[in-house]
Amino acid sequence: MRNDAERYQRLKSEDPQLYRLLEGQIHAESTTLKMIPSENYVRFAVLEATGSILTNKYCEGYPGARYYEGNEIMDEIESLAIERAKSLFGAEHANVQPYSGSPANQAVFRALCRPGDKVMGMPVPQGGHLTHGWGVSFSGSDYTQIPYGPDPETGILDYDEIREIARRERPRMIIVGGTSYPRVFDYHVFDEIAREIDAYLVADIAHINGLIVAGAHPDPVPFCDVVSSTAHKMLRGPRAGFLLSKIEDRYHEKYHAKSRFNLAKRIDRAVFPALQGGPHMNVIAAMAVAFREAATEEFRQYGHQVVKNCRRLAEGLLERGHELASGGTDNHLLVMDLRKSQFTGKEVAKALADAGIICNFNMVPGDHRKPAVTSGVRMGTPALTTMGMKEAEMDRIAGWIDVVCRSLPDCEETAQRVRNEVAELCLQYEVPGIGRWVEQSEVVQGTF
DSSP: GGGGGGGGGHHHHHHHHHHHHHHHHHHHHHHHHOOOTTTOOHHHHHHHHHSSSSGGGGOOOTTTTSSSOHHHHHHHHHHHHHHHHHHHTOOEEEOOSSHHHHHEEEHHHHHHTTTTTTTEEOGGGGTTOGGGTTTTTTHHHEEEEOOOOOOOTTTTOHHHHHHHHHHHHSSEEEEEOOOSOOOOOOHHHHHHHHTTTTTTEEOOOOOHHHHHTTTTSSEEEEEEEEEEEEEESTTOOOOOOEEOOOSSSTTHHHHHOOOOOHHHHHHHHHIIIIIIOOOOOHHHHHHHHHHHHTSSSHHHHHHHEEEEEEEEEEEHHHHOOBBGGGGSSSEEEEEEEOSSSSOOOOHHHHHHTTTEEEEEEOOOTTSSSTTOOHHHEEEEEEHHHTOOOOOOHHHHHHHHHHHHHHHHHSSSHHHHHHHHHHHHHHHHBBBBBBOOOOOOOHHHOOOO
């Protein structure tokens, strides 16, 4: 190991058990392909801000209106994060206090809807998120779910069908976004549909925010009442959520006539005091760092390379005879469609993980298997692109995926061989925030 390990010497001496677990995770992340689309690598500056003395401060409330004293610097830090978020996305208002993406979405529901209201979103099996109206979530139990999703045959959204559902059901709110939809969203059409039925339009861009600021995906901010997001996926920030919104409410007189608060104020009050207490200032500081980085030309190039890499990975799998949900990808992720295969998504994902290719099993539109096993495997390119990999590496990775899949069910020997080859590839790159922790000799000795 290199001197990067010295950063954790105090932890090693005070809590060796936890240090060994941390060391194991660092070893794993240094020698495997991180291909879960919602994962990435953060820079040292983000790690430093997250682990800073700001952890010590409690500052319930908002800048200029705290319930604790001694928060002058905290006010400046949060205001800096807010202004950077607004500038980055061109938003009128930003709230950077949500602890993560799900609490951020819960705040949106509380700000815009009443319990029992109809909310239109993509269910998990169709590529949406738990908080878009799925039954096991607050969004499905406290509100009435009106589902829409991709066509099971094409895997692509049918906007005429979505318009028909909206006209028939007339939901209070329409959520646009997903966790496993590999195509772009047409926010302009969604806005037309929402305006036709006087519905709020909300975009959940947790997965694609980096593509949006890079100009590699359409921008929802001009069309949506509220945009929710996380910072820890493509933005390469800390594990946190944030909200962007208009200041004024276009439906205030219809839905909130008795409220004296505009849309921005209702968003803020839904986060605090309705759902959360004191903000995590160390995390908000780290978000400010990530927002600054995302505003650079280097990040813009990164976002476009993520898409190029994912398209090349998709092409490589299609050329080798594998089926993909929607037939390919326009963004940072793809989903292998195994509905015709004897093997489940869970089985394939496990075999790939044994080979050092870390993905997740995932449902596909029209899935006939249960969520615990699924007929899909979801994978993406944000973290690989952060490492510096490009199209040539994607083709090599597609070859490894193909070899492992074709070796099922007895793939142990193949997985071990691929595992060592994966580690050799990873050793050619210095993982951001980690460095090079593994020696070449460990690969030669087959210690993986």
